[in-house]
Amino acid sequence: MKRTANRFVARLLSTLAASLPALLASSAGMAAEPFHAYTLLGEQGRTIVRVVTGADACPPVELDGRRTLAMSARAAKEEIPARAEPGSKPAAFPVLSCELELPAGVRRASVAGQRLALPRMPPRRIVIIGDTGCRLKASAREFQGCADAQAWPFAQISRAAARLKPDLVLHLGDYHYRESPCPEAEKGCAGSPWGNGYDAWDADFFVPAEPLLRAAPWLVVRGNHESCARAGQGWFRFLDPRPYTAASSCNDPARDGDGDYSQPYAVPLGREDQFIVFDSARAAGRAYALGDEPFRRYEEQLRQVDVLAGQRRHSFFVSHHPVLGFTSAANEVALPGNAALQSVMTSLHPGRLFATGIDLAIHGHMHLFESLSFASDHPATIVVGNSGSSLYLPLPGILPEGAEPAPGARVAEFFSYDDFGFLVMERRGKRWHLTERDRQGRALLHCRLRQDKLHCTPSRKSSSRDLRVSRAAI
Numbered sequence: 001m002k003r004t005a006n007r008f009v010a011r012l013l014s015t016l017a018a019s020l021p022a023l024l025a026s027s028a029g030m031a032a033e034p035f036h037a038y039t040l041l042g043e044q045g046r047t048i049v050r051v052v053t054g055a056d057a058c059p060p061v062e063l064d065g066r067r068t069l070a071m072s073a074r075a076a077k078e079e080i081p082a083r084a085e086p087g088s089k090p091a092a093f094p095v096l097s098c099e100l101e102l103p104a105g106v107r108r109a110s111v112a113g114q115r116l117a118l119p120r121m122p123p124r125r126i127v128i129i130g131d132t133g134c135r136l137k138a139s140a141r142e143f144q145g146c147a148d149a150q151a152w153p154f155a156q157i158s159r160a161a162a163r164l165k166p167d168l169v170l171h172l173g174d175y176h177y178r179e180s181p182c183p184e185a186e187k188g189c190a191g192s193p194w195g196n197g198y199d200a201w202d203a204d205f206f207v208p209a210e211p212l213l214r215a216a217p218w219l220v221v222r223g224n225h226e227s228c229a230r231a232g233q234g235w236f237r238f239l240d241p242r243p244y245t246a247a248s249s250c251n252d253p254a255r256d257g258d259g260d261y262s263q264p265y266a267v268p269l270g271r272e273d274q275f276i277v278f279d280s281a282r283a284a285g286r287a288y289a290l291g292d293e294p295f296r297r298y299e300e301q302l303r304q305v306d307v308l309a310g311q312r313r314h315s316f317f318v319s320h321h322p323v324l325g326f327t328s329a330a331n332e333v334a335l336p337g338n339a340a341l342q343s344v345m346t347s348l349h350p351g352r353l354f355a356t357g358i359d360l361a362i363h364g365h366m367h368l369f370e371s372l373s374f375a376s377d378h379p380a381t382i383v384v385g386n387s388g389s390s391l392y393l394p395l396p397g398i399l400p401e402g403a404e405p406a407p408g409a410r411v412a413e414f415f416s417y418d419d420f421g422f423l424v425m426e427r428r429g430k431r432w433h434l435t436e437r438d439r440q441g442r443a444l445l446h447c448r449l450r451q452d453k454l455h456c457t458p459s460r461k462s463s464s465r466d467l468r469v470s471r472a473a474i
Helices: 002-027 153-164 198-213 234-240 253-259 293-309 339-348
Strands: 035-041 048-055 060-063 067-069 072-075 078-080 091-093 096-099 109-111 125-129 170-172 217-222 266-270 273-277 314-318 327-329 333-335 358-363 370-373 378-385 411-417 421-428 429-440 442-450 451-456 468-470
Touching: 048 109, 048 234, 072 234, 091 198, 091 234, 091 253, 125 153, 125 378, 153 198, 153 421, 198 234, 198 442, 273 293, 293 314, 293 339, 333 378, 370 451, 378 451, 411 442, 411 451
Parallel strands: 035 217, 125 170, 170 217, 273 314, 314 358, 358 378
Antiparallel strands: 035 048, 048 096, 060 067, 060 109, 072 096, 078 091, 125 421, 266 273, 327 333, 370 378, 370 411, 411 468, 421 429, 429 442, 442 451
């Protein structure tokens, strides 16, 4: 008994000794130094280590317990002057952004004792999320309850998705939503940081995403909230997988034309499958005229998509704005998809819009879930924009006869879900299965992808309140 008591006392003293520095710092009102370490997938699956730190120098990366490599500074600490947009303020980044491309063959990597998630290729389980930030927007009079897990469940979704032990996380854009100060009358967001600086990025993304950032590498898509006029500075510092340059930093409004358009790239998922990442951050809501500068920019990018699609048998096109998804409106009306992208894609691929070989398109932007399969020659489409930001109006329970997201796109099967959740995409044998899950991770809808068609079945545990189902005019 005495020996057992001694062991207990020893363990207690050890625990207190380990926690003492943190307790002292807390009692003195000292905040922990900012630090986030995570991995991104870039062009052709390159693995990129990123660190965001309040220190003045980048930490080394330890590889396989035998050697270390120095990280390079991607973006320095600085405060960027306010833009001309109404309500903007200087963007303060009191953190250093560091990076390192990992050499091939690395099995273990860590930074400052934190183990990094490394790719498992080919990935078999992919978590897909989109539109995750807490919406604070004075012009729309929308102030989401950032401190309320029911009103803003991104942290809950992040934990639920991490428990599934994914091989990869795909984020479909719109990480940052805290654009305006929280009014005194709005208790749900009281004290929230706002603006385009690090404090808002930390609260909106890094803190709630931490479980998923530790669970798996990320493949990131740029949303309209990350355009240069909005949170583009943080996007290029923290998330964009390509080299950081002054021209594409969004720091100089005169060079937004360079920063707002990025070339697409492919990430292989095996010998036959790949994601093609497309930057639609500046896509408008109206069709472009043939001579418009955005038309020319997007036409150039989409021609490159065609080249990339020829590299694999099956391609999955990922962008923020839905091309063949419906847009919700008042009175449960289903409006067509993004007219700007459709106008450019029609000029390249009349009818289908997408190149042959693109079997599935995955998007965010609409704050709900949609799955569509077509009787016409169009790729299946998934919309996942319901992972945290305030939800949009629901789509119709039954699509009106003849409803089409684009001219000639005849819907064969349509499901929508207008509550918070995320998607899991799993490879089973040679086929991909997709499962829409609610905020707790419970399965709502099971789908099988065959070529460019989706066949979906509601889960036995989902109810008619969960999913809106339509066979849409068949």
